[in-house]
Amino acid sequence: MIIGDGVACHAVHGKKRMMVVKIEKRDIPSVINGIWDIFLKYEARKASIEGVIQFRKRLNNELFAGNLAVFGAFEAGKLVGGVVTNKDGSRVIILVSDKKCGIEKLEDKLFDAVLRESSGDTITAIAAEFAADTLRKLGFETSGKTINPCGIPLVQMVYQKKPKKELCSALGGKTDEV
Secondary structure, eight states, rough: OOOSSSEEEEEEEEEEEEEEEEEOOHHHHHHHHHHHHHHHTGGGSSHHHHHHHHHHHHHHHHHHHHHEEEEEEEOOOOOOEEEEEEEESSSSEEEEEESSSSOOTTTHHHHHHHHHEEEEEEEEEEHHHHHHHHHHHTTOOOEEEEEEETTEEEEEEEEEEEOOHHHHHHTTTTOOOO
16 A cells, blocks of 8 residues: 655654554545544444444545545554544544554644644534543543434534744744834
């Protein structure tokens, strides 16, 4: 599999080397299948079968429409985590990591890649309650609750990007008016 159009980050963890890359359009379907496998292994058992089927249908619809951006975390060429967003990075659709890969804060590294690529001031997510804690650790806040038709409680969440520091503040807060 050919991955990525650029490395978003490298991390060295002891002897382990991990890369987070933005996935090229032609490779998105196969990487999403890998992300889905990780989801099924670690997260799907916490949801109803109907909810898992509905979620996959929604993901397939977005994939078919070409509305997705995907980042994958790879260790020794193996997918160990991923995040799927809409094209502009303003909505997280799925964020998962292989719990057995041994890389600490892998979700943080994946979300950092989203932050670098997203264009807006906020990023939203609708998460199952069992996944909401992971998003809270990344800085998301609960903005409301809703229930999907399959009866899985979903939490509406929002992440407010931190404003970039002005150059003048980096220079001691002084500016010269011209």
